[in-house]
Amino acid sequence: MKRAIIASLLALVTMAGQAQIKCHIEGELRDTTQGKTVIICPVGTDLRVSNNYITAKADKQWHFSCDVETDKMCLYTAFLEEQYQHGSWRYGNFLVENKATVKLLFDDNTWKVTSGGREQMLKVKMDAEAEKLYLGRMEEFSNQAKKEILPIVEELQKQGKNPEEDSLLMARNKVYEDEYKKLYDAYRVWESEYYKAHLMLYALYDLANDMRNYARDVEGLDYGKLMRRCLDTYHTTYENFRPKDPVHNLIRMHEAAWNLKPGKPYIDYQVRNTDGNLVPISSLIKGKVTLIDLWASWCGPCRQHSKDMIPLYEKYKDKGFTVLAIAAERSAEDMQKAVEKDGYPWPSLLELNQENNIWEKNAGGNCMFLVDREGTILSTSNDAKELEPLICKALGLPEMQTYDYKADAEKNRIEPKDPSKPFTDFSVVYQGKTTRFSDYVGRGQYVLVDFWASWCEPCLKETPNLIAAYEKYKDKGLQVLGVAVSDKPTHTESAIKELGITYPQIINSQGVAAEAYHVSSIPYILLFDPEGNIIARNLRGEDIEKTLAEIFKEK
Numbered sequence: 001m002k003r004a005i006i007a008s009l010l011a012l013v014t015m016a017g018q019a020q021i022k023c024h025i026e027g028e029l030r031d032t033t034q035g036k037t038v039i040i041c042p043v044g045t046d047l048r049v050s051n052n053y054i055t056a057k058a059d060k061q062w063h064f065s066c067d068v069e070t071d072k073m074c075l076y077t078a079f080l081e082e083q084y085q086h087g088s089w090r091y092g093n094f095l096v097e098n099k100a101t102v103k104l105l106f107d108d109n110t111w112k113v114t115s116g117g118r119e120q121m122l123k124v125k126m127d128a129e130a131e132k133l134y135l136g137r138m139e140e141f142s143n144q145a146k147k148e149i150l151p152i153v154e155e156l157q158k159q160g161k162n163p164e165e166d167s168l169l170m171a172r173n174k175v176y177e178d179e180y181k182k183l184y185d186a187y188r189v190w191e192s193e194y195y196k197a198h199l200m201l202y203a204l205y206d207l208a209n210d211m212r213n214y215a216r217d218v219e220g221l222d223y224g225k226l227m228r229r230c231l232d233t234y235h236t237t238y239e240n241f242r243p244k245d246p247v248h249n250l251i252r253m254h255e256a257a258w259n260l261k262p263g264k265p266y267i268d269y270q271v272r273n274t275d276g277n278l279v280p281i282s283s284l285i286k287g288k289v290t291l292i293d294l295w296a297s298w299c300g301p302c303r304q305h306s307k308d309m310i311p312l313y314e315k316y317k318d319k320g321f322t323v324l325a326i327a328a329e330r331s332a333e334d335m336q337k338a339v340e341k342d343g344y345p346w347p348s349l350l351e352l353n354q355e356n357n358i359w360e361k362n363a364g365g366n367c368m369f370l371v372d373r374e375g376t377i378l379s380t381s382n383d384a385k386e387l388e389p390l391i392c393k394a395l396g397l398p399e400m401q402t403y404d405y406k407a408d409a410e411k412n413r414i415e416p417k418d419p420s421k422p423f424t425d426f427s428v429v430y431q432g433k434t435t436r437f438s439d440y441v442g443r444g445q446y447v448l449v450d451f452w453a454s455w456c457e458p459c460l461k462e463t464p465n466l467i468a469a470y471e472k473y474k475d476k477g478l479q480v481l482g483v484a485v486s487d488k489p490t491h492t493e494s495a496i497k498e499l500g501i502t503y504p505q506i507i508n509s510q511g512v513a514a515e516a517y518h519v520s521s522i523p524y525i526l527l528f529d530p531e532g533n534i535i536a537r538n539l540r541g542e543d544i545e546k547t548l549a550e551i552f553k554e555k
Helices: 001-017 081-085 118-159 168-199 203-215 222-237 246-260 298-310 311-320 332-342 384-395 405-410 456-474 491-498 514-515 541-549
Strands: 021-029 035-044 054-055 064-071 074-080 091-096 102-105 110-115 269-272 279-281 289-295 319-329 348-352 367-371 377-379 427-428 434-438 446-452 478-485 505-510 524-529 534-536
Touching: 001 311, 021 035, 035 064, 035 081, 035 456, 054 064, 074 081, 074 203, 081 534, 091 102, 091 110, 091 118, 091 203, 110 118, 118 168, 118 203, 168 203, 168 222, 203 222, 203 246, 222 246, 269 348, 289 298, 289 384, 298 332, 298 491, 311 319, 311 384, 319 332, 332 348, 332 505, 367 384, 405 427, 405 505, 427 505, 446 456, 446 541, 456 478, 456 491, 456 541, 478 491, 478 514, 505 514, 524 541
Parallel strands: 021 102, 289 319, 319 348, 446 478, 478 505
Antiparallel strands: 021 064, 035 054, 035 074, 074 091, 102 110, 269 279, 289 367, 367 377, 427 434, 446 524, 524 534
């Protein structure tokens, strides 16, 4: 392990000594409401595992500046540290060019590049044209929607109502969303055609960045269409443009990552083995049925999926199956602590500070690839129950019959509206048993309903408040009900056990409960009166106790 750390540090020192590009960055924060600390780093840098960034604090006049030194021209990004810490941030991308000065402006929560090197200025000219044709209209449309929709939303929230249950408001909002999407789609088509007609180096870096974002399929988003558009622009126009520029290697890497699908060969790349030496990953998986697990100590869903694989590993490790785990970390200590806590029985390799860009080569982390003895991808699922039959087949063993919770979930449904009930009823099937929301709500008790999931950290932090409320008021007429949404039942059950939850749960609701109550984020906690009317929404923290204390003060 020490060898791996030393080798990684030596690599970083070597890179630092090869700076060939020196670029000056300066800017102004006209919008001073969002923060004053600017982070500047290469696009794709993951601050959770990398120290490759610069911090620039704005002065009293809200100006900031810094110098970037790097070994090659590349695309950088700027964003506010304060926004990043809150989990949602706006950013501006720009090319770092030798002996250039890049000027940035942050105004109205938007970044704009006003000047830069020769290649950047071609992009600035393009953006000015896009502003006239599309971006200005899109901003006007967005502002118009906010002006009409937001006041209504705020008023409904003041009344304790859920805006998403107002059908007229949602219909009007959809009109705005659809029109905005038309403008956005037209802009992206125009952008692609502009790049084809005006060859520029920035286009290659922009394509590489878009392909990095689109390389991994996301449910509900047609990233495949966007990726194909990028590939069309690249292969028809840019494949032979500036062929020696290293950005072509990035594009080829992202295209290879996009092709990591069942039936395709798994890619080869360098990884540090347990001795700290760089070796091809193919040398570690050749001739074995292998589950490649890309995880990190700071990634909760990764660790939950990894723990799910322990029974499979123990069951089939002596029959030719193995797990090759690669952890993306800032320190070896973080990985080791997670390994010891979770009890992984297989060795875990270390990807320190994005040394080999392994996550990007695999279209991002929190993913698994099951490959056969020839290195062909059999599955990209992280569901143990889906993987087990494939593992058996690859090992030449009889296939196992397993419970399919997804098949059960397909039977979940929102029940027809019953005029005698003031609430929306739904039914959930788990392990062949049907549970209805009305089994708990509208039966003469106050019911505190928590829509949650095992992977949701805010949900888990809220659980002690719900347990305390249940213990305090259950004998006075309160029922607490957990409804697990978009969660694997095994994960839900493990969390229930670990958290010590004793109140009832509806498990395996997947999307039906969220659809019935227009749940867009969790935890989402509702309070129903004995007849089934919603009397409080979005209860959190101290508000839970205050609301219940008022209701039960005379009981």
